[in-house]
Amino acid sequence: MLANTKATAKQRFMEFLSRKSLRVTAQRQAIIETVFSTDKHFTAEQLLEWSRERDRSVSRATVYRTLPLLTESGLVREMDFGKDCKFYDPNYAEHPNHNHIICQDCEKIVEFESDKIARLEDEISHKLGFAIKTQRLQITATCEELKKLGACKHKSG
Numbered sequence: 682m683l684a685n686t687k688a689t690a691k692q693r694f695m696e697f698l699s700r701k702s703l704r705v706t707a708q709r710q711a712i713i714e715t716v717f718s719t720d721k722h723f724t725a726e727q728l729l730e731w732s733r734e735r736d737r738s739v740s741r742a743t744v745y746r747t748l749p750l751l752t753e754s755g756l757v758r759e760m761d762f763g764k765d766c767k768f769y770d771p772n773y774a775e776h777p778n779h780n781h782i783i784c785q786d787c788e789k790i791v792e793f794e795s796d797k798i799a800r801l802e803d804e805i806s807h808k809l810g811f812a813i814k815t816q817r818l819q820i821t822a823t824c825e826e827l828k829k830l831g832a833c834k835h836k837s838g
C-alpha cells in the first residue's frame with residue numbers, strides 16, 4: 682500500500698481512538714506504527730515481535746487489547762485461514778474487496794483482485810435478489826515452488 686494511504690489509515694485510527702476517549706500510550710503508538718507500516722498479514726504474536734523492535738516495552742496484553750480496536754475501526758480485518766491462530770489484514774481499509782490465496786504448504790498469503798470475480802459476484806447476487814455489502818474469497822492451494830523444487834523459501838521449519 683502506498684505510504685500516503687497507510688498514513689491516512691493511521692490518522693483514521695487515531696481519530697477512532699480519540700472518539701472512544703482512549704489514550705495513545707507509547708506502547709500503543711509502537712503497535713500502531715507497526716500495523717500501518719506493513720502490507721504483510723500478521724498474527725498477534727508477529728505483531729508483538731515486530732512492535733517490540735520499535736519499543737521493547739510493548740506488552741502482549743497491549744497487543745491483544747489493541748487488535749480488537751483495529752478491527753472495530755474497520756481499518757484492519759481479522760482473517761480465519763483455518764490455522765491455530767487468527768491473521769490480521771492491514772490492507773483492508775483501502776481494498777476491502779480483495780481476495781486471498783493461502784498456501785497450505787508454506788502459509789504464504791497472496792492478495793489479488795479480479796474484475797471477472799467482481800462481475801460474477803454482482804451477477805449472482807443480482808440474480809438471487811441481493812446487493813453485495815462485503816465479499817471474501819479465500820482459496821487454499823499448494824505451493825508450486827514446493828512441488829517443483831522439493832523446498833519452498835517461504836516454508837518455516
